[in-house]
Amino acid sequence: MKTYDYGSASSIRQALSQDGAYLAGGTTLVDLMKLEVVTPTRVVDINSLPLRGIHCTPLGLRIGALERMADVAVHHEVARRWSMVSTALALSASPQLRNMASIGGNLLQRTRCDYFRDVRMPCNKRKPGSGCPAVNGDNRMHAILGTSAACVATHASDLAVALVALDASIRSQDRHGERLLKLADFYRLPGDTPSVENQLRPGELITEVIVPALDWPQTYVKVRDRTSYEFALASAAVALDVHGGVVRDARIAVGGVGTRPWRLQAVEQALRGKPATEDSYLEAAKLAVVGAQPLAGNGFKVPLVQRTIARALAGAR
Amino acid sequence: MAGSVSRRGFLGSAAAASVVGTVTVAPGRAWADAVPPNRIRLSVNGKAYEIDADPTVTLLDALRERFGLTGTKKGCDRGQCGACTVHVDGRRVVSCLTLAIACAGKKVVTIEGIAAGDSLHPVQQAFVDCDGFQCGFCTSGQIMSAVEVVAQGTARSDEEIREAMSGNICRCGDYPNIVDAIKQCRVDQNRGAHS
Numbered sequence: 467m468k469t470y471d472y473g474s475a476s477s478i479r480q481a482l483s484q485d486g487a488y489l490a491g492g493t494t495l496v497d498l499m500k501l502e503v504v505t506p507t508r509v510v511d512i513n514s515l516p517l518r519g520i521h522c523t524p525l526g527l528r529i530g531a532l533e534r535m536a537d538v539a540v541h542h543e544v545a546r547r548w549s550m551v552s553t554a555l556a557l558s559a560s561p562q563l564r565n566m567a568s569i570g571g572n573l574l575q576r577t578r579c580d581y582f583r584d585v586r587m588p589c590n591k592r593k594p595g596s597g598c599p600a601v602n603g604d605n606r607m608h609a610i611l612g613t614s615a616a617c618v619a620t621h622a623s624d625l626a627v628a629l630v631a632l633d634a635s636i637r638s639q640d641r642h643g644e645r646l647l648k649l650a651d652f653y654r655l656p657g658d659t660p661s662v663e664n665q666l667r668p669g670e671l672i673t674e675v676i677v678p679a680l681d682w683p684q685t686y687v688k689v690r691d692r693t694s695y696e697f698a699l700a701s702a703a704v705a706l707d708v709h710g711g712v713v714r715d716a717r718i719a720v721g722g723v724g725t726r727p728w729r730l731q732a733v734e735q736a737l738r739g740k741p742a743t744e745d746s747y748l749e750a751a752k753l754a755v756v757g758a759q760p761l762a763g764n765g766f767k768v769p770l771v772q773r774t775i776a777r778a779l780a781g782a783r
Numbered sequence: 784m785a786g787s788v789s790r791r792g793f794l795g796s797a798a799a800a801s802v803v804g805t806v807t808v809a810p811g812r813a814w815a816d817a818v819p820p821n822r823i824r825l826s827v828n829g830k831a832y833e834i835d836a837d838p839t840v841t842l843l844d845a846l847r848e849r850f851g852l853t854g855t856k857k858g859c860d861r862g863q864c865g866a867c868t869v870h871v872d873g874r875r876v877v878s879c880l881t882l883a884i885a886c887a888g889k890k891v892v893t894i895e896g897i898a899a900g901d902s903l904h905p906v907q908q909a910f911v912d913c914d915g916f917q918c919g920f921c922t923s924g925q926i927m928s929a930v931e932v933v934a935q936g937t938a939r940s941d942e943e944i945r946e947a948m949s950g951n952i953c954r955c956g957d958y959p960n961i962v963d964a965i966k967q968c969r970v971d972q973n974r975g976a977h978s
Binding site: 467468469470471472474489492493496497499500509511513536559560561562563565566693694695 | 838839841860861862865868874875876877880881882884885928931932945946947948949950
């Protein structure tokens with residue numbers, strides 16, 4: 467690990483004034499510092515900040531950015547009213563990592579692309595302009611949606627997929643004040659600048675996640691190489707509003723296939739007014755892969771994500 | 784073993800840490816205090832340990848290389864195998880991705896700290912009874928995880944126990960016996976509740 471200064475911030479104002487890398491659970495930051503993928507000169511421990519609390523109101527859910535994944539995953543009211551959030555969290559990482567990792571940190575976790583994580587390799591995300599070995603290399607785990615010639619890395623968060631489906635927002639602060647951002651707009655496509663992954667400004671801190679109420683049956687389905695403790699090959703967060711056997715409305719986002727959490731409004735639109743049957747789900751899911759650009763190693767994700775969506779829609783409770 | 788020099792001590796990685804008398808906690812220093820303290824104190828298994836405040840040292844390396852608590856194992860050192868699992872403030876974490884300096888003022892418990900004197904912790908005893916290990920390298924991490932799983936009591940079926948233990952990899956593949964050990968603890972817990 468490259469050396470750095472370390473301090474613990476006792477107030478948000480103090481944290482914002484430090485110009486350092488924020489340390490919450492450390493499951494991404496410490497990992498990447500050890501690999502020297504990130505080399506901050508200053509680390510600001512934010513765990514003493516008052517960014518806790520899980521508040522459920524009739525209008526929605528507010529989660530403090532420092533709440534741990536494990537605590538949100540087992541929260542009864544969250545499980546009852548936003549089950550896709552609890553399920554996505556429960557299917558993430560391992561119990562130890564869920565005990566450690568914060569909600570804000572989860573949304574900022576970096577891609578698991580092996581080229582990104584290996585400083586001996588070129589990577590446009592880590593070292594702009596150095597190239598992308600994944601485009602013609604080992605790309606089985608990589609994205610088919612939202613890719614560019616510069617980067618095909620998948621966004622790794624399960625939670626973010628559920629939150630994008632639920633139209634969640636994040637509250638953030640920097641030295642100039644506070645703002646609210648829709649999570650769907652927060653993540654950027656890689657384009658020519660894959661090193662810029664989101665709209666966060668230098669020193670800006672996520673303080674809270676805000677999720678509107680949605681009382682439709684919902685679920686999160688994650689397909690992976692092993693039963694547990696693995697990143698998604700494809701995942702789907704869905705909520706479905708069905709009356710008299712007909713779909714009135716739907717919310718759908720997918721993970722494991724996009725360079726960012728991928729909302730599928732075209733599929734949602736195609737489902738409205740259709741019978742709530744597996745045939746309708748499979749038919750609508752075809753629209754998920756319009757414009758998909760499979761690579762040599764990940765063509766299987768094209769049919770897989772469609773079936774994952776259909777399975778999730780059939781299983782929404 | 785004859786003599787007072789252990790293999791590990793002989794190899795030269797003896798603990799450089801000093802054990803101090805009282806458990807004093809150094810709460811996370813506020814940045815405004817400007818000069819970081821050059822020593823930090825950690826509470827491990829109820830004892831206070833003091834080390835240089837090198838912010839790059841992980842809890843795992845502090846335990847093994849500074850304090851001589853080598854029961855906690857270094858497997859992948861990437862947060863992927865669970866061999867280094869310990870408890871910090873009562874929750875299991877991977878110590879390889881935990882900074883030692885961030886544990887000042889917290890209570891760390893390792894495999895060395897769960898037995899009561901010469902009596903094994905019930906989870907340790909269950910691993911012995913059920914042959915819950917083969918080579919043993921992952922075992923201290925497995926047991927530290929299992930202690931939390933048994934205490935939480937929410938994993939009941941084999942499938943639930945396997946999911947709750949999924950953060951601990953056993954390359955010998957002793958998973959069925961590990962599941963049996965956790966089930967035995969649950970049975971013992973229930974007997975205890977009725978006796």
